[in-house]
Amino acid sequence: LANAKISVIGAGQVGATTAVRIAEKELARQVVLVDIVEGLPQGKALDEMEASPIEGFDTEIIGTNDYKDTENSDIVVITSGLPRKPGMSRDDLLSVNVKIVKEVTEQVAKYSPNSIIIVVTNPLDAMVYTASKVSGFADNKVMGQAGCLDSTRFKRFIAWEAGVSVKSVEAMTLGGHGDDMVPLVSYSTIRGVPISQFFTKEQIDRLVDRTRNGGGEIVKLLKTGSAFYATSSAIVQMIDSIVRDKKDVLPCAVKTQGKYGLEKDLFVGLPVKLGMSGVEEIVELKLSEEELKALKVSADHVKELCNRVEELKL
Numbered sequence: 001l002a003n004a005k006i007s008v009i010g011a012g013q014v015g016a017t018t019a020v021r022i023a024e025k026e027l028a029r030q031v032v033l034v035d036i037v038e039g040l041p042q043g044k045a046l047d048e049m050e051a052s053p054i055e056g057f058d059t060e061i062i063g064t065n066d067y068k069d070t071e072n073s074d075i076v077v078i079t080s081g082l083p084r085k086p087g088m089s090r091d092d093l094l095s096v097n098v099k100i101v102k103e104v105t106e107q108v109a110k111y112s113p114n115s116i117i118i119v120v121t122n123p124l125d126a127m128v129y130t131a132s133k134v135s136g137f138a139d140n141k142v143m144g145q146a147g148c149l150d151s152t153r154f155k156r157f158i159a160w161e162a163g164v165s166v167k168s169v170e171a172m173t174l175g176g177h178g179d180d181m182v183p184l185v186s187y188s189t190i191r192g193v194p195i196s197q198f199f200t201k202e203q204i205d206r207l208v209d210r211t212r213n214g215g216g217e218i219v220k221l222l223k224t225g226s227a228f229y230a231t232s233s234a235i236v237q238m239i240d241s242i243v244r245d246k247k248d249v250l251p252c253a254v255k256t257q258g259k260y261g262l263e264k265d266l267f268v269g270l271p272v273k274l275g276m277s278g279v280e281e282i283v284e285l286k287l288s289e290e291e292l293k294a295l296k297v298s299a300d301h302v303k304e305l306c307n308r309v310e311e312l313k314l
C-alpha cells in the first residue's frame with residue numbers, strides 16, 4: 001500500500017474509474033472522490049469499497065462534495081468538466097471547462113498547497129495552463145495527462161497491425177492533445193526494432209492517423225461521452241511513477257521551459273522523468289526536422305487556445 005493521499009475531482013466516467021484503478025493497485029492509502037453532484041461521489045466510493053473484500057485492497061475511498069476532505073492531498077487529479085459529444089472537437093469545450101478548472105484549482109491550492117496537480121479535463125493543454133496560472137504552483141508540480149493515453153492507443157494499434165503482443169511494443173506521442181499531436185514514428189519499435197522495418201509507409205500513415213483521431217473514434221461510438229478506460233489507465237501510469245518514485249519516462253503536458261525550441265511558458269506534451277517531486281526532468285530527444293516542425297505546429301495551436309483563456313480574463 002503506497003502511503004499517498006490522492007484526491008480525484010470529478011466523479012464521472014474518468015474520475016470514478018481512476019479512483020477504482022488507484023485503489024485496486026493500492027497506490028494510495030486514501031482516495032478522495034469529489035463532485036458537485038450530491039450523492040454521486042459518495043455512492044461510487046461506497047460501491048467500490050464494497051468490492052474491496054473481493055478485490056483485496058486496503059486503500060480507502062471516500063466520496064464527498066466538500067473540499068475540506070481533500071486537505072493535504074499529495075496528488076490531485078482534475079477530471080471535472082464536460083466531455084465531448086459526437087461532432088465536437090476538444091477545443092469546443094474551452095469556455096465551459098475553463099471556468100470549472102479555475103474554480104476547482106482555487107480549492108486545490110487552498111486545501112493542498114503542496115500537492116502535485118494532474119489535469120485531465122479538455123482541451124487538455126489549455127486547462128493545464130489554466131491550473132498552473134490559478135494555482136501559482138511550481139512548474140514541476142503541474143502537469144497534464146494526454147501523452148500517456150495517446151501513446152497507449154498508438155501502441156495498441158501497432159500491436160494489432162503486426163499481430164504481436166502489446167508487451168513488445170514501445171511508442172510515444174508528443175505535442176498537444178489534439179488532432180495535430182505528434183506520434184514519434186522513429187522511436188516506435190517492436191522489441192527495439194523500428195516499426196519502419198515491419199510496415200509500409202501506407203500502413204504507418206494509417207496507424208498515425210488512427211492515433212490522432214483515437215479520441216474521436218471512441219466519442220463516435222459512445223455518442224454520449226468520451227473515452228475513460230484507457231484515459232484512467234494513463235492517469236494511473238503517471239501516478240504510479242510518482243508515488244513509487246519510479247522515474248518512468250512518460251509523455252506529459254508540462255511547461256516547456258524553452259526545451260525543443262518551444263516558447264517557454266507553453267504547456268505541451270514532452271517526455272519527462274516522473275518521480276516523487278513531480279516533473280524531475282524534461283528529456284530532450286533528438287527529433288527529425290519533420291518531427292520538430294510538427295511539434296511547433298501543435299504548440300502554435302496550443303498557444304492560440306491559451307490566448308483564448310487569457311481573453312476570458314478569469
Ligand code: APR
Nearest residue numbers: 010011012013014015035036079080081082083120121122
Ligand atoms: N466541481 C466538481 N465536479 C464537477 C464540476 C465542478 N465545478 N463541474 C462538473 N463536475 C463533474 C460532473 O458533475 C461530472 O460528474 O465532473 C464530472 C465529469 O464527468 P463526465 O461527465 O462523466 O465526464 P468524463 O468522461 O469523466 O470526462 C471528464 O475528462 O477526458 C476529459 O474530455 C474529458 O473534459 C472531460 C473530462
